[in-house]
Amino acid sequence: MARILDVGCGPNKYPGSIGLDMNPATxxxxxxxxxxxxxxxxxxxxxxxxxxxxxxxVADIMATMEEFHRVTRPGGxxxxxxxxxxxxxxxxxPTHRWHLNTYSFIYFYPGGMHGRDMWYTKVRMREAKLYxxxxxxxxxxxxxxxxxxxxMFRQFWEHYLSFVxxxxxIEFTFEVIK
Amino acid sequence: MARILDIGCGRKKFPGSVGIDxxxxxxxxxxxxWTKTLPFRDSSFDQVRLVHIIEEVDDIFRVLxxxxxxxxxxAxxxxxxxxxxxxxxxxxxxxRWHLSSFSLWFxxxxxxxxxxxxxxxxxxxRVRVELLRIWRALGFQFFVNRYRWYRRFWEYYLCFVxxxxxVEWELEVxx
Numbered sequence: 001m002a003r004i005l006d007v008g009c010g011p012n013k014y015p016g017s018i019g020l021d022m023n024p025a026t027x028x029x030x031x032x033x034x035x036x037x038x039x040x041x042x043x044x045x046x047x048x049x050x051x052x053x054x055x056x057x058v059a060d061i062m063a064t065m066e067e068f069h070r071v072t073r074p075g076g077x078x079x080x081x082x083x084x085x086x087x088x089x090x091x092x093x094p095t096h097r098w099h100l101n102t103y104s105f106i107y108f109y110p111g112g113m114h115g116r117d118m119w120y121t122k123v124r125m126r127e128a129k130l131y132x133x134x135x136x137x138x139x140x141x142x143x144x145x146x147x148x149x150x151x152m153f154r155q156f157w158e159h160y161l162s163f164v165x166x167x168x169x170i171e172f173t174f175e176v177i178k
Numbered sequence: 179m180a181r182i183l184d185i186g187c188g189r190k191k192f193p194g195s196v197g198i199d200x201x202x203x204x205x206x207x208x209x210x211x212w213t214k215t216l217p218f219r220d221s222s223f224d225q226v227r228l229v230h231i232i233e234e235v236d237d238i239f240r241v242l243x244x245x246x247x248x249x250x251x252x253a254x255x256x257x258x259x260x261x262x263x264x265x266x267x268x269x270x271x272x273x274r275w276h277l278s279s280f281s282l283w284f285x286x287x288x289x290x291x292x293x294x295x296x297x298x299x300x301x302x303x304r305v306r307v308e309l310l311r312i313w314r315a316l317g318f319q320f321f322v323n324r325y326r327w328y329r330r331f332w333e334y335y336l337c338f339v340x341x342x343x344x345v346e347w348e349l350e351v352x353x
Contacts, residue, residue: 088333091262091278094238099276135334163338 002047005071007034008054017050034067035059044073044178052081056096062121065108069123074178077128080105084132084167101158102132102170110177129173138165180224183248185212185241186231195227213241218248221353229258233273239298246298251353255300257282261307261342278333279307279345300349305329308344 001016009019013027020039021028032040035058049072058064068078083090085099098104106112108125117124132154134144143165147157157165179194187197191205198216199206210217213235226245235241245255260267262276275281285300307329309319318340322332332340 086338088278088280088337091276092280092283094232094275094277094281097274137335166335166338 003045004048004050005039005041005046007039007049007051007068008057014050034064039067039071041071043070044076045071047073047076048079049076050079052079053083055080056082056090056098056100059097061098062107065105066121066123069108069125069176069178072176074176076176078125078172078174078176080170080172080174082170082172084162084170086162086166087135087168089168100170101162101167102130102154103158105172105174108174124177125174126177127172128175129171131171133168133171135166135168181222182225182227183216183218183223184227184229185216185245186228186234192227192229195225196223212244213237216244216248220247221250223249224253226253226255228256230260232257233259233267233275233277234270236274238275242300243298246300246351246353249351251351253351254303255347255349255351257347257349259345261337261345263337263341264310264343266343277345278337279305279329279342280333281345282347282349285349299352301352302347303350304346304348306346307332307342308346310341310343313340 004014004017006014006017006019009017009021009028010026013019018030019026019028020030020032022031022033024031030040034054049068051068055061055064072078082100085101090096090099105127107118107120108123109127110117110124112118132144132147133139134147138144146153148154182192182195184192184195184197187195187199187206188204191197196208197204197206198208198210198212200209200211202209208217226249228245232238232241249255259277262278267273267276282302285302307319307322308314309322313319322329
């Protein structure tokens with residue numbers, strides 16, 4: 001059976017997972033604060049790690065991603081969901097420290113920035129899947145389909161359009177490389 | 179006489195208020211690091227003002243909990259901060275947070291759900307968004323502030339073009 005860790009699980013823990021949260025009034029199995037030390041698990045303990053609407057709150061994204069990478073087995077997957085920085089929800093919560101876009105995690109990709117590995121971290125993962133959702137109106141007009149259709153469209157949208165045709169949610173799936 | 183507290187008062191302290199600040203360069207009456215605790219007794223102020231300061235503190239909810247403690251029941255709290263689409267939000271490297279007119283929605287919607295994050299209880303009495311002059315002249319500011327629904331539509335779809343300037347809240351302290 002797949003071992004799944006749901007980080008910042010809140011009241012609706014992912015079915016079959018171990019839930020981790022800092023708030024005792026949630027469905028958490030493990031209480032832990034991401035900004036105060038590492039995750040209380042051994043290396044390579046999980047096949048899948050999920051953190052929905054978590055990464056925009058943490059004090060140090062690099063350190064947190066390194067911990068996510070450490071506890072996930074090689075070839076395992078990490079799923080992140082976070083608001084696109086052009087969505088109103090990115091600015092609605094006074095505990096959101098970071099405003100992110102679909103390129104915010106290229107530091108971790110092999111050959112991440114302009115074909116070169118980044119030096120901020122040694123952690124490596126591959127982008128296995130990425131989906132951006134847009135607001136209802138833009139979805140209805142077919143823009144969401146286009147933005148997700150190819151990398152080139154997404155790049156054009158991020159560079160030129162995203163302050164008008166605004167994003168909503170980004171869902172990343174990374175494959176852990178060790 | 180109403181007791182007024184001006185937090186982070188700087189050089190333009192609100193007339194008749196007690197000013198508190200980190201820096202002695204302004205008109206502060208009390209100098210201390212007020213971002214952790216406020217050096218006042220419970221329920222000692224009728225009005226608290228935080229003008230262009232919450233975007234700089236490390237923990238907004240911690241400050242609001244302290245404000246709640248030192249304010250009398252029914253006291254009014256005025257908060258002003260740049261809207262995240264205004265250039266002023268990015269002008270100072272001390273700005274940690276970029277906020278919208280729904281950033282304090284914890285105090286207006288679904289009471290209880292976010293108690294863990296915002297245990298202090300306030301009621302949102304008024305929210306007002308100010309836009310840049312050109313948009314004000316064209317009547318957009320009137321519409322944005324007319325109904326909550328219009329403001330929501332503006333925040334979702336329009337505010338990167340018809341950009342905001344300042345957000346002002348008036349909260350009532352519930353004890």
